Amino acid sequence: MDLIDVYQQHQIRKTRSDQRALESQVGHQRRSDRDRDEDLRERLDRLVMLTEAMWELLRETAGMTEDHLLHKLAEIDGRDGAHDGLRRRPPVDCGCGAKVAVSAKVCAFCGEPPVTANTFDWV
Numbered sequence: 001m002d003l004i005d006v007y008q009q010h011q012i013r014k015t016r017s018d019q020r021a022l023e024s025q026v027g028h029q030r031r032s033d034r035d036r037d038e039d040l041r042e043r044l045d046r047l048v049m050l051t052e053a054m055w056e057l058l059r060e061t062a063g064m065t066e067d068h069l070l071h072k073l074a075e076i077d078g079r080d081g082a083h084d085g086l087r088r089r090p091p092v093d094c095g096c097g098a099k100v101a102v103s104a105k106v107c108a109f110c111g112e113p114p115v116t117a118n119t120f121d122w123v
């Protein structure tokens with residue numbers, strides 16, 4: 001075995017080792033993504049059940065109908081200027097004069113929490 005063969009064998013072993021390390025890293029990332037997706041699905045299921053429970057209570061105790069629900073849903077959908085089934089929230093004015101995303105915990109300029117009029121903006 002000459003020097004070139006030794007070098008090639010070294011390179012082959014190194015490449016295989018790098019490949020195993022990358023495959024391990026990809027596998028870990030896939031597990032992490034799968035865990036996050038499963039957590040989001042579970043949270044969404046709980047949110048749908050909670051919403052359904054609140055709706056059934058309103059229907060049973062306050063006499064609300066599907067028409068009431070659909071009318072309110074359309075009203076909320078249109079608050080951002082578009083009836084598109086999405087709830088876009090424009091930034092709010094901070095006391096310091098900056099515009100702050102409603103989902104932000106604090107203003108990036110002054111550190112104060114944004115003032116929101118709607119509790120659902122925190123979600």
Ligand SMILES: [Zn+2]
Binds near residue numbers: 095096108110
């Ligand atoms: Zn501010």
